[in-house]
Amino acid sequence: MQTDDAALVEQYLEHVRVGKRLAQRTVELYALDLHKLQQHAAEAGVGLARVQNAHVRRWVAQMHGAGRSGRGIALILSGWRGFYAWLGRNGRVASNPVQDVRAPRSPRPLPKALGVDDAMQLAEHQDAQADPALEARDAAIVELLYGCGLRVGELVGLDVTASAAARGWVDLQAAEAHVLGKGSKRRTVPIGRKAAQALQRWLALRPQLAGEAPALFTGRGGKRLSAQAIWLRLRQRSLRAGLATPVHPHMLRHSFASHVLQSSGDLRAVQELLGHANIATTQVYTRLDFQHLAAAYDAAHPRAKTKRASD
Known part of the structure; x- marks a missing residue:
């Protein structure tokens, strides 16, 4: 299962690198985010194609509880969402488990004012x-x-x-x-x-x-x-x-x-x-x-x- 998941991730990264012509740094960030997704899925005992909405919500809560910012979580979810949209277009999943998941709101930063x-x-x-x-x-x-x-x-x-x-x-x-x-x-x-x-x-x-x-x-x-x-x-x-x-x-x-x-x-x-x-x-x-x-x-x-x- 892990071997299959790794192959799916590599195929997707090749797609965004060649098909979408994304910058190398962007592809590297996608790879990091998808590696996190693989880790979460492995710990839950499911393959990437069997991840459900409830899994994603639990992982978001875990990231938030560990101190990751709402903005950081939103960027990770964006990468995951794109991956599952690609899986859906290729008939690998019936629905996108990340589609309606949103990151926690970050506190609004205070404006900078002079004394x-x-x-x-x-x-x-x-x-x-x-x-x-x-x-x-x-x-x-x-x-x-x-x-x-x-x-x-x-x-x-x-x-x-x-x-x-x-x-x-x-x-x-x-x-x-x-x-x-x-x-x-x-x-x-x-x-x-x-x-x-x-x-x-x-x-x-x-x-x-x-x-x-x-x-x-x-x-x-x-x-x-x-x-x-x-x-x-x-x-x-x-x-x-x-x-x-x-x-x-x-x-x-x-x-x-x-x-x-x-x-x-x-x-x-x-x-x-x-x-x-x-x-x-x-x-x-x-x-x-x-x-x-x-x-x-x-x-x-x-x-x-x-x-x-x-x-």
Whole structure:
């Protein structure tokens, strides 16, 4: 039985290598996953062609209990599913025992947010050696990302003034930014005092770079900055500011949400400011807030210190 199973696996691997022309590394990963399948089947005393849905579910539970991640299990199941689909097309099995088996859900990873001190250090950084116009522009970019919680795509789409063609614009008199978010949904977010001051400094110098271009943030010649250019500028700026971790635009959005929630505790307000359609998306920041409280407890509470000293 084991010899027959090994022959089936080799035939399938030859099929994906030659027939489907998969990369060698992919074929090697398939081979590892099918070797695991052979081991499980041998331990259960069944051949690969006699594996049932209940077997697969039990093996998934065993992998999960052993600490394998939901994503890792999903990749293994994908390999097994393809193998049994091939067996079915060749008349070797009547049904696919993996077809309706799903991996356990992995915990949603927490977004990466800066601490308040690091966020302030980045926002207050000034590069005296840089071109004044570029320095003012990059400072305004940081203030809008961190001060308003904008997505980088929303920031890129901002124009100086409202127009029929504008995806978004800023209204300094009203201290508001009008943005086009996900799903083509418009929302209005407040512009804080620091962000407004940074925008005023940038707008005063902007004609040196942008001329008559409508885009709020441009490079030389008036071309609208791309999301990739903003990622690069922000990364460079965060390193020059002395931050240990390179910062990307969405990290500032996460920092905005986390810090507003820490200060206000108003989850609904944060949802509106971020433009989340579902409050469940916003609730991830309550976990960040709890982490902040737990860290404060560990650092300050006498009982926490006592516990660490005795460990």
